[in-house]
Amino acid sequence: MGKLKLFEADAATTGKFESKDEALDESKKLQEQLYDLLYLMFAHDKHSMLVILQGIDTSGKDGVVRHLFASANPQGIRVFSFKKPSAEELRHDIFWRCHKHTPESGLAAIFNRSYYEEVTTVMVHPELLKLQRIPEMSSDLKGLFKSRYEHINAFEKMLSQRGTVVLKFFLHISKVEQKERLKARLKDRKRNWKFSEADVVERKYWDKYMDSYEKMLKFTHTKHAPWHIVPANTKWYRDYLISKITVEALAKLKMSFPKSNHQMKSIR
């Protein structure tokens, strides 16, 4: 990947669609296909799927979780949200709290935020590194993040070679769109609780966040675990795209239903 710039305009596209209804029709079909593919993955029992959602505050990570698995069987899918790390988590490596929740064969997991916070939020706020009690390299920030990218790539390669499909979505909204969404949270009583003063403070760091995202996308976009940059100003387009990419990724696997050990005929 060459030099990457996250432009405002990219965030607003709705691709081939002219209206929401068109997209919803296709999305509905994709949802059904996804349901079938997850069922097949469960039966085939050799692959698993890990969906990683990253994006700035209000970019729609929770919305994707709701949408993407609206029609999935909750038995086969688990969602994990990685918020501010606990004291115990800070005392371990950056994968520790996430690794234990990677999906077992047959199942799917969604990470709402992940170890990618360690190369984005932590890059914007390097003072957070002090909490992590890292002995060396904290004076060499560039080196530290470079090795974190490498560790991430190695970790995802390992998961991928074990049979996990790693799907990484970066939800890309524009700065103007974020402003609208923060305002909406203030207005709507049902969404008030999601508004945090911290979001407004973080907004000041917009450019620094974009810079960290660009670096993340560049250095951790790999064959085993590519990034998908999702224009996310328009929610229905965002959801359509994610369904589509997910369905395509699962369909590519060579999965089949196992043969039964029983003589079905004789049982009938």
Place this chain on the structure above:
Amino acid sequence: MGKLKLFEADAATTGKFESKDEALDESKKLQEQLYDLLYLMFAHDKHSMLVILQGIDTSGKDGVVRHLFASANPQGIRVFSFKKPSAEELRHDIFWRCHKHTPESGLAAIFNRSYYEEVTTVMVHPELLKLQRIPEMSSDLKGLFKSRYEHINAFEKMLSQRGTVVLKFFLHISKVEQKERLKARLKDRKRNWKFSEADVVERKYWDKYMDSYEKMLKFTHTKHAPWHIVPANTKWYRDYLISKITVEALAKLKMSFPKSNHQMKSIR
């Protein structure tokens, strides 16, 4: 590292020592140093220590655990034995069950066996791979183990760069010594329970185990996590060597007691 051969003779050496008592004197001093260093590590609170013990049945892994931390504060050290993986563990990658037990900063952990079983026992008995539900590569065994070595090296580099001292000990006994130890288990009522018919069956695979150990030692001996091959026919020499290497590794770290925030004088 060039081609490596685990010779029978190597296992019996007692190095510079002519008598057991000489070694015990030095071992005692090392134990005290180890106690102090682990206390310092706890106070300094930036490093952790992971000791990995590998070796064939009866090579003395349990004995090392007893000896090495006989004098340590049990609050700062935890031992994990990785036996036959559970059904849930088999459904994850090879690090999953171990990673959750890696030590947090300030603390030490001992792994009695580890993910290295996945490139030794599993190499000797590739039929075990079927239980692991790996989608591809099971037809390409060489490729599979090659990527496992790479994953191991990446995992340990990650731990090491986060501040964990990774100490890997391979306990090397001779085939004759193993026979004696198995016999002893049969004779001694207190050790009867440790005798398993499986051990005798496994003994038939001696050469295959040696081959897998040689490969493991060659391909996972890295700057961040070197292997220490410990001649282990003689228990007191084995214990001395492990104490010595452990003390030296911890002493090399730049650790110091943190300054107190309090005015000690005024409190006095």
